[in-house]
Amino acid sequence: MSSPGLIAGGLDTGRAERLVAFEHRFAGARRTRRLWTLLQVAVFALALAGSIMVSNFNLAGLLNGLPKAWTYIAGTLPELRWQTLGADLADWYWGLRFWLRLLVETILMGFVGTVLGGVVALILCFPASRNLVQHTAIYFAARRTLEFLRTVPELVFALIFVFAFGLGPFAGVLAIAVHTAGSLGKLFAEVNENVDPRPLDGIRAAGGNWLMLIRLGVAPQALPNYASYLLLRFEINVRGASALGIVGAGGIGQELYVAIRQFEYTDISAIMLLLIATTSIIDITCETIRHRLIGQDLHAGH
Numbered sequence: 253m254s255s256p257g258l259i260a261g262g263l264d265t266g267r268a269e270r271l272v273a274f275e276h277r278f279a280g281a282r283r284t285r286r287l288w289t290l291l292q293v294a295v296f297a298l299a300l301a302g303s304i305m306v307s308n309f310n311l312a313g314l315l316n317g318l319p320k321a322w323t324y325i326a327g328t329l330p331e332l333r334w335q336t337l338g339a340d341l342a343d344w345y346w347g348l349r350f351w352l353r354l355l356v357e358t359i360l361m362g363f364v365g366t367v368l369g370g371v372v373a374l375i376l377c378f379p380a381s382r383n384l385v386q387h388t389a390i391y392f393a394a395r396r397t398l399e400f401l402r403t404v405p406e407l408v409f410a411l412i413f414v415f416a417f418g419l420g421p422f423a424g425v426l427a428i429a430v431h432t433a434g435s436l437g438k439l440f441a442e443v444n445e446n447v448d449p450r451p452l453d454g455i456r457a458a459g460g461n462w463l464m465l466i467r468l469g470v471a472p473q474a475l476p477n478y479a480s481y482l483l484l485r486f487e488i489n490v491r492g493a494s495a496l497g498i499v500g501a502g503g504i505g506q507e508l509y510v511a512i513r514q515f516e517y518t519d520i521s522a523i524m525l526l527l528i529a530t531t532s533i534i535d536i537t538c539e540t541i542r543h544r545l546i547g548q549d550l551h552a553g554h
Contacts, residue, residue: 328521345522351504355526357421358503359534362490365425369432370482373398376433377440378466383452384444398441402434406492410501421502428489428496439481440474447473476545483538490534494527 303309330344345351379385380394406427413423451469460468497505504523511519 325521328517328524330518330521344518347519347522351507351523351526354504354507355530358493358497358505359490359530361421361424361493361496361503362428362486365428365493366432366482366486366489368425368429370436370485372429372433373436373440374478376437377444378470380437380441381444381470383447383449384462384465384470394437395441398434398437400434401430402438404431406431406496407499410496410499414500419500419502424493424496424501424503427501428493431492432485432489436481436485440478443474443477443481444470479545480542483542487531487535487538491527491531 330340332340332344376394376398379390380398382391385391385394409427409430410423413426417423417426447470451473452465455465455469493503494505494508497503497507498509500506504527508520508523508527510516511523
């Protein structure tokens with residue numbers, strides 16, 4: 253019959269052996285983590301060094317060029333005197349009514365392009381979601397289509413559409429819509445893949461078809477995120493629409509490009525301030541709407 257002392261000694265020996273084995277495993281895991289960290293740092297350093305070499309980045313050149321950039325910006329600002337402030341402002345914003353009309357055109361370009369692109373993204377996001385499509389070929393085709401739509405820059409699409417449909421905002425709307433479809437389609441698909449799978453399993457178990465799976469299982473969970481991403485994309489598209497005028501796709505960007513080419517410096521600053529104020533208002537408004545949607549979603553979850 254074993255004595256209590258021998259049993260206690262055996263237990264202590266077993267604990268010691270398990271502790272030693274745990275320490276060895278912990279030390280090995282820590283060494284592995286350190287090696288991975290060092291490898292990641294080395295890859296990042298190589299990528300950074302390669303980027304600096306390829307881009308010809310020069311800190312001295314940056315410091316020397318910054319004053320010149322400020323000189324150009326300062327040259328676009330008008331001389332405002334307190335005694336003649338009203339006349340100076342009127343002279344600065346001589347084309348305000350015309351610029352506001354172009355600004356509204358730019359906002360509408362961003363809005364219509366966002367809506368059209370959002371509809372296409374909503375159609376393509378479901379076959380591009382791995383948890384909703386079992387057929388690999390459909391999933392692959394939908395994903396590659398979205399990649400193509402968002403990989404080609406908006407300016408390139410705008411050039412193509414200007415050539416096809418002529419100068420004007422229609423080409424800009426199409427360019428924004430195509431690029432928006434690719435970007436939002438990917439975001440919507442990722443939202444679909446992150447929904448709670450339990451409702452989907454319940455619908456499948458009850459014999460629901462694919463459309464019922466989307467309407468009853470995915471849409472109720474994903475709609476707040478869809479709306480949030482759509483508003484965010486609208487902000488981006490209004491800013492992007494102002495740049496499409498460079499290639500003749502309408503909006504206030506076309507007038508800004510003319511002012512730059514003709515060295516109308518005060519017109520440049522006037523238009524830029526209008527753009528900054530407009531995008532700030534849109535950002536604040538969309539941010540408020542997004543927060544309300546997210547807040548309602550959180551309250552509904554509780």
